[in-house]
Amino acid sequence: MGEEVYRLLVGAVHDIRSEERGVMTSAQLLESILGDSLPPDARALLERLIASSARVSTILAGVSRYAAALHSPGYSFRKVNLTCVVDAATVALEQEIREAGAAISYSGLPEVWGDRDQLVELFRSLLDNAIKYRSASSAKVEIEAQQVTGRKQDDVDFLFSVRDYGMGIGQQHQRSLFCPFRRLHGPEIPGVGLGLLICRKIVEAHGGRLWIESDTGCGLTAFFTLPVPA
Amino acid sequence: MSQDFTSSAGGATTPQAVRILLAEDNDADVFLIRRALEKQGLRCQLAVARNGEEALRLLQTAEDSPPMDAPQLILLDLNLPRVDGGEVLAHVRKTQAFSETPVIVLTSSDSPRDRELAMRLGANAYFRKPTDLRSFMELGQVIENALG
Numbered sequence: 001m002g003e004e005v006y007r008l009l010v011g012a013v014h015d016i017r018s019e020e021r022g023v024m025t026s027a028q029l030l031e032s033i034l035g036d037s038l039p040p041d042a043r044a045l046l047e048r049l050i051a052s053s054a055r056v057s058t059i060l061a062g063v064s065r066y067a068a069a070l071h072s073p074g075y076s077f078r079k080v081n082l083t084c085v086v087d088a089a090t091v092a093l094e095q096e097i098r099e100a101g102a103a104i105s106y107s108g109l110p111e112v113w114g115d116r117d118q119l120v121e122l123f124r125s126l127l128d129n130a131i132k133y134r135s136a137s138s139a140k141v142e143i144e145a146q147q148v149t150g151r152k153q154d155d156v157d158f159l160f161s162v163r164d165y166g167m168g169i170g171q172q173h174q175r176s177l178f179c180p181f182r183r184l185h186g187p188e189i190p191g192v193g194l195g196l197l198i199c200r201k202i203v204e205a206h207g208g209r210l211w212i213e214s215d216t217g218c219g220l221t222a223f224f225t226l227p228v229p230a
Numbered sequence: 231m232s233q234d235f236t237s238s239a240g241g242a243t244t245p246q247a248v249r250i251l252l253a254e255d256n257d258a259d260v261f262l263i264r265r266a267l268e269k270q271g272l273r274c275q276l277a278v279a280r281n282g283e284e285a286l287r288l289l290q291t292a293e294d295s296p297p298m299d300a301p302q303l304i305l306l307d308l309n310l311p312r313v314d315g316g317e318v319l320a321h322v323r324k325t326q327a328f329s330e331t332p333v334i335v336l337t338s339s340d341s342p343r344d345r346e347l348a349m350r351l352g353a354n355a356y357f358r359k360p361t362d363l364r365s366f367m368e369l370g371q372v373i374e375n376a377l378g
Contacts, residue, residue, distance in 0.1 A: 014309055017338045021361045022258030028363035057361040064340065074343075117342045 001070040009067045017060050024053040062192035065121060066180070069201040075115040079229060082109035082123075085116060086143060089123035093131065100131045106143035110158055113229040114206050122202045123162070125195045126222050130164035132189050133220070138165040147228065156228045157208065163221040170216040177212065199224070248274040248377060251292075251301035253285035253318060254336065255311055259359065262366050263305065263336075270370025277301070282313025286321060293327045300327060303377055306353075308337040308344065316351060323352035332376040336369075 001009075027049045031038075038046065068074065086106050090097060097104065104127060112119070123143075130141045142163045150157040169177065169184065176182040178200055183193040196212070203210040203224045214220035250267075254260050260278055267274055279285035285306070292300045304322060308315035315335065322328045334355045335348040345356050357372050 014338050017361075018256045018259065021262075021338075021359060021366075022256070024361045025258070025262055025363045025366060032363075054361070061340065068341065076343075 001067070003073065006067060006071045006074075009063065013060050013064045013067070017057070020053055020056045020060065024050060024057070027053060058190065059192050062194040062198075065125075066194050066198050066201070069118065069121070069198045069205070072205045075118060075205055077113055077115055079111050080114045080116045080119055081111050082119065082145070083107075085109075085119045086123050088120045089127055092120070092124050093127055096128065096131050100134060100139040102131050102134070102139035102141060104141045104143070109143070109145050111229065112158060112206075112226045114226065118202045118205070122199050122224075125199050126162045129195050129222075130162065130166060130220070132191065133168075133185075134164065134166040135217075135219075140165050148225070150225070150227065157225040158228055159223060159225050161221050161223050163219065165219040168216050168218040168220055169212070169214045174212070174214070196222075246273055248272060248303060249277070249299070249301045250274050250303045250305060250373075251277050251279065251285065251288060252305045253279040253282065253310055253315065254305070254307045255280050255309075256307070259307070259336070262363075263369065266367050266370040267373065269367050270374055272370065272374065280311075282310040282315065282318045284312075285310070285318045286313060289318075289322065289325070289328065293325060297327070301331060303373065304328070304331055304333045305373070306333055306335050308335055308339065308348065316347065319348065319351045319353060332378075334369075334372060334376055 027046055031043075031046050031050070034042075083106070086104075086109060090104055096102070127141060131139060143160065144163075145158050145160050148157055148159045149155065173184050176184075178197050179193075180197055181193040183191060185191070196210075199222070200210045203226070207227050208225040210222065210224035212220055212222050252260065252263060254263065264276065267276070277288055279288050289301075306315045306319060306322075310318065315337075319333060319335065322331065322333060332354045333352065334357055335353040336357050336359055337344060337348075338359050339345075340358060348356050354376055355372055357369055360366050360368075
């Protein structure tokens with residue numbers, strides 16, 4: 001993403017977010033001031049206003065993360081311990097993990113050369129998806145890593161997998177998985193439709209590849225490669 | 231600087247009122263910040279600068295005035311017109327009169343880098359402006375904590 005477009009996007013998100021905050025908080029204040037005196041239809045309208053405002057906020061947060069993922073000049077590369085990265089991602093999702101009763105397993109993850117904040121976002125987003133799209137019976141997520149031969153003969157990569165046992169995605173829907181704002185579910189599962197795209201952009205910025213394997217009712221595994229540090 | 235402060239919570243100026251400089255260009259956020267101060271029960275004189283240039287001017291006036299007129303706390307939006315909040319913060323920390331004044335950075339940014347930068351420039355606290363009312367009112371406690 002060019003610097004000019006990035007600045008435009010970041011500026012637009014900031015300014016829209018400021019105004020959206022005004023809308024949301026004003027609606028909430030109105031709700032608290034009017035309280036029980038609101039007739040049911042007016043209350044319903046106010047609640048819809050608040051819900052729409054919250055949705056705008058979620059969309060802006062997604063766009064903001066997407067812009068940051070695309071803006072590779074903003075990446076700061078250094079040696080990063082991925083066990084610590086996944087720890088940070090699980091802390092960020094503490095409430096979601098607790099409410100879902102999710103079990104996240106990982107151990108012995110390697111060190112890589114990367115941008116720590118973006119790698120936290122990568123794992124946070126993959127884990128968030130795994131939890132959101134869990135099945136009724138299982139909220140288990142397994143993270144593993146192994147060394148594999150890279151694209152060029154002498155290259156060595158780390159291959160990571162983030163596997164869940166949730167709803168899965170049918171083959172017929174997988175083409176649109178990486179299209180922005182394309183979702184397979186309605187508002188019953190919160191989301192914007194940018195998560196996997198953001199993950200792919202982060203991995204690509206690190207010189208890797210990301211793909212998924214899944215089928216309906218069979219969970220989903222996100223695979224991605226990251227170069228082994230020289 | 232006292233003529234630049236307008237009384238906020240508690241009505242008329244009293245000796246106990248805290249002098250706060252708020253650098254914020256968004257009217258809705260100024261309203262919310264005033265409300266957070268009132269909810270926290272903080273009596274204060276609030277001077278509002280609508281851009282970084284105005285903030286620097288108010289600080290210069292304060293520097294030239296007796297110490298009892300200087301702001302006791304600075305609430306600083308990072309994304310200000312004319313002169314951005316980062317520059318204002320750097321100036322505050324370079325100026326002896328305000329080098330120990332608590333500064334709370336206010337921002338819509340969720341970038342960890344912005345937080346790191348603000349703390350590196352000398353902010354005492356970093357408050358990411360939430361979208362919902364109840365969370366925004368937590369700013370009152372953040373302010374009270376910063377005042378000690």
